[in-house]
Amino acid sequence: MDAAILDKVNVWLNGNYDETVKAEIKKLQQDNPDELADAFYRSLEFGTGGLRGLMGVGTNRMNKYTVGMATQGFSNYLKKVYGEVEIKVAIAHDCRNNSRFFAETTANVFAANNIKVYLFEDLRPTPELSFTIRHLGCQAGVVLTASHNPKEYNGYKAYWNNGGQLVPPHDKNVITEVEAITSVDEVNWTGGESNISILGKGMDDAYLEMVKSLSIYPDVIERQKDLKIVYTSIHGTGITLVPEILQRFGFTNVHVVEEQAVVDGNFPTVVYPNPEESEAMNIGLQKAKELDADILLGTDPDSDRVGIGVKDTNGNWVLMNGNQTAVLAFNYMIEARKTKGIAEPNDMVVKTIVTTEMIDRIAAENEVKCYNVLTGFKWIAELIESKLGEENYIVGGEESYGLMIGDKIRDKDAISAVAMLCEMAAFEKDKGRSLYEKMIDLYVQYGAFKEGLISITKKGMRGAEEIAEMMKSYRDNPPTTINGSPVVRLLDYQEQVARNLQVGEVSDIALPKSNVLQFVLEDGSKVSARPSGTEPKIKFYFSVNAPLESADKFAEVEQELDAKIQAIITDMKLK
Numbered sequence: 001m002d003a004a005i006l007d008k009v010n011v012w013l014n015g016n017y018d019e020t021v022k023a024e025i026k027k028l029q030q031d032n033p034d035e036l037a038d039a040f041y042r043s044l045e046f047g048t049g050g051l052r053g054l055m056g057v058g059t060n061r062m063n064k065y066t067v068g069m070a071t072q073g074f075s076n077y078l079k080k081v082y083g084e085v086e087i088k089v090a091i092a093h094d095c096r097n098n099s100r101f102f103a104e105t106t107a108n109v110f111a112a113n114n115i116k117v118y119l120f121e122d123l124r125p126t127p128e129l130s131f132t133i134r135h136l137g138c139q140a141g142v143v144l145t146a147s148h149n150p151k152e153y154n155g156y157k158a159y160w161n162n163g164g165q166l167v168p169p170h171d172k173n174v175i176t177e178v179e180a181i182t183s184v185d186e187v188n189w190t191g192g193e194s195n196i197s198i199l200g201k202g203m204d205d206a207y208l209e210m211v212k213s214l215s216i217y218p219d220v221i222e223r224q225k226d227l228k229i230v231y232t233s234i235h236g237t238g239i240t241l242v243p244e245i246l247q248r249f250g251f252t253n254v255h256v257v258e259e260q261a262v263v264d265g266n267f268p269t270v271v272y273p274n275p276e277e278s279e280a281m282n283i284g285l286q287k288a289k290e291l292d293a294d295i296l297l298g299t300d301p302d303s304d305r306v307g308i309g310v311k312d313t314n315g316n317w318v319l320m321n322g323n324q325t326a327v328l329a330f331n332y333m334i335e336a337r338k339t340k341g342i343a344e345p346n347d348m349v350v351k352t353i354v355t356t357e358m359i360d361r362i363a364a365e366n367e368v369k370c371y372n373v374l375t376g377f378k379w380i381a382e383l384i385e386s387k388l389g390e391e392n393y394i395v396g397g398e399e400s401y402g403l404m405i406g407d408k409i410r411d412k413d414a415i416s417a418v419a420m421l422c423e424m425a426a427f428e429k430d431k432g433r434s435l436y437e438k439m440i441d442l443y444v445q446y447g448a449f450k451e452g453l454i455s456i457t458k459k460g461m462r463g464a465e466e467i468a469e470m471m472k473s474y475r476d477n478p479p480t481t482i483n484g485s486p487v488v489r490l491l492d493y494q495e496q497v498a499r500n501l502q503v504g505e506v507s508d509i510a511l512p513k514s515n516v517l518q519f520v521l522e523d524g525s526k527v528s529a530r531p532s533g534t535e536p537k538i539k540f541y542f543s544v545n546a547p548l549e550s551a552d553k554f555a556e557v558e559q560e561l562d563a564k565i566q567a568i569i570t571d572m573k574l575k
Contacts, residue, residue: 001037008040008059016184017065024057046070046178048171049378052146052155055098062098062154064105065184070156071106071142072187073178075113077170078140080177088116090136090199092129093144094302095236096154097265099123102144106156111192121200123263125237125303127413130163131207132199134408137161145302148274151267164381164410168512208241210408211416212248216336217427221250224426228293231418232257232284234273235264236301238414245419251426255291257284267301274300275307276401278319285309285317295425295435299414305401306414308421310436313551323356323451324439326397329417330359331442332424333395333405334366343368348387350380350396353493353516354528354541358442358449359397365446368394374493374514375530377402381410399451399541443548443557450561452542454574459536467531467538474517474529482521483564483571489520527568542568 001009009029013022028036039058044051044066051070055062078087089110093103100123107119118136120129126143133141141159149155158166158174166174181187215221229251233239239261246254260269260283267273270280275298288296288309296309296317309319320328330349337343348369351359363370369391373379380396384407387393397403402412405420421435428438443449458466478490478501490499493516496509519527528541544564548557569575 001033002041005037005040009036012040012057012059021057021063021065028057046073046175048167048175049165049376050142050156050158052149052153054152055154062102062156064101067102067105067144067156068109068187068189069181069184070178071109072113073181074140074142074158074174075110075115075188076180077174077177078115079113081170082139085139086116087140088118088136088138090118090120090129090132090138090141091143092120092124092126092132092141094126095123095263095265096144096146096301097151098154099144099265102154102156103142106142106144107196108190108193109187111195112188112190114192115195117196118199119196120203121198123237123240124204125241125299125413125415126157127304127409127411127415128203128207128241130159130409130411130413131210132203133159133161134163134410135203135206143302147302148272148276148300148305150272151265159411162381162385162410164385165376165378167378167382204241204244207415208245208248210406211245211413211419214406214416214420215249215423216333216340216342217423218250220427220430221423224429225250226253227251227295227422227426227429228291229254229422230257230284230288230291230293230296231255232260232281232296232298233303234260234270234275234280234298234300235262235267236273236299236303237263238299238303238418239263241303241415242297242299242418245415246422249419249423251422255287255293257287259283275305276322281307281309281319285319289317294429295422297418297421299418300401303414304412306403306417306421307401308435310425310434312436313440318436320435320439321451322397322399322401323358323449325401325421326351326355326399326403327358327362327442327449328424328435328439329397329403329405329420330395331362332420332427334362334368336427337394338366344392346391347394348391349394350383352376352379352398353511353518354530355397355399356449356451356543357526358446358545361446362442374511374516377404377410377412379512380404384410399453437551440548440551440554443554444551447545448548448554448557448561449543449545450558450565451544452565452569453539454569455532455537455539456574457537463536467536470538471515471517471529471531478517478519479572482519482525482527483568485521485523485525487519488522489518491516491518491520493517525564525568527572540569540572540574544568 093099146153146155
């Protein structure tokens with residue numbers, strides 16, 4: 001074993017670590033030295049969003065010690081920023097194995113640093129944590145979750161006083177403080193238990209009342225209260241609040257997928273607990289078919305992502321993608337507010353740079369300002385904060401199955417999204433049609449848009465180098481044409497410049513630096529390249545569009561757009 005790795009192992013074997021941990025290390029030494037090396041070859045990185053990794057012993061794993069050291073660093077930063085002011089922190093956790101233990105560890109360390117802690121009594125959705133930070137006037141928050149990752153993972157998401165995840169300068173400053181903690185002996189583990197208060201139904205009620213206030217057409221729900229809804233929580237936190245919010249909205253015909261209502265961090269019925277994956281929605285889809293339901297909804301383990309299924313015009317069930325769901329939600333919020341007479345001249349919506357540009361078109365046609373931000377809801381949250389008192393935020397979202405409706409929280413929220421998507425389905429049913437038919441009508445009105453995504457995995461140190469080389473090659477030698485269409489603009493978010501490749505004009509991109517490139521083609525297509533920040537992958541996003549004369553032409557146009565995406569992928573030699 002490498003000497004540097006062995007030194008780290010010996011620190012744990014000889015230091016103030018639990019005997020069970022030391023026994024596990026010794027067992028790995030004997031039975032699986034390669035796994036031991038992987039567990040210690042580096043320290044689990046506290047990135048701009050917090051921690052995420054495999055659970056187990058070692059510096060490169062999610063465990064009591066890595067969580068405790070991260071919390072000590074976060075505590076130190078909060079004290080530097082707020083000084084003698086009473087500091088309050090809210091903590092929540094999802095259904096994952098060890099999430100409660102990690103949440104209690106986090107609470108104990110904050111409390112031992114004389115920080116007031118509000119800890120939820122049991123698992124709760126991530127969006128409720130965001131709401132709670134704002135509702136209680138906390139300076140920060142933490143949720144223990146690895147979102148939609150496989151069961152072996154857990155994570156630690158750090159939040160600031162606005163209820164959003166950390167953004168500059170706080171993200172980098174917290175990282176600096178966390179990295180300064182080099183020993184478990186620097187962590188205040190116990191001694192402040194009296195600083196911990198438990199949250200329960202009272203906070204649930206406050207959050208659910210906020211979500212209920214988002215409803216625009218309660219009268220329509222009253223007429224369509226028997227809308228047949230199938231919901232799956234995929235073993236996660238959604239089961240704690242989704243059935244309740246649907247009841248509060250007035251829906252009376254809700255069917256929960258019981259096999260997946262069991263809270264279980266092993267996610268026994270799925271490979272990946274992610275509503276983006278059709279496999280995770282399969283059991284719900286079968287139930288929806290059996291019941292001849294109107295809509296199927298599924299949420300991920302921490303309930304910030306939502307997937308939906310609806311019937312097409314032939315009665316076949318289809319799963320909508322994240323872009324389609326976002327289009328329906330954005331359009332509904334814009335249209336309904338106008339129809340009800342509650343739209344304001346300074347209404348705005350926010351999306352990410354890789355989310356469908358159909359939303360930009362809808363907003364423009366309705367004279368609503370649409371902002372584009374970097375990938376991640378923390379950037380949507382930051383933009384909302386920057387526009388407070390000037391513009392009125394309505395809805396935000398991204399292609400990866402996330403929506404944030406209303407301005408009371410600052411992170412994606414599948415609880416409110418489920419409720420509002422059901423209201424949207426009721427609204428369309430009241431008109432004698434489905435959400436699918438509404439989607440087609442929007443395509444006729446604004447043009448048919450189709451998006452695609454492929455991820456290329458490059459593992460190991462060499463993989464990271466290959467990804468960097470790909471991005472450098474695209475920057476230094478951008479293609480002049482893609483699939484026969486000239487590349488008219490290159491947007492480089494790392495360099496923060498947009499180049500018109502035909503006339504040579506250069507303009508600034510007023511967004512933080514991010515390693516993303518976008519190629520805009522003459523025919524209206526767009527290709528985005530973005531290395532993942534958490535996985536050894538580079539992602540390519542494709543967006544194409546074409547006019548749609550009438551609904552009966554949709555299948556034909558959709559085929560053409562699918563073929564166009566595949567042709568772009570082939571031309572760029574990505575497969």
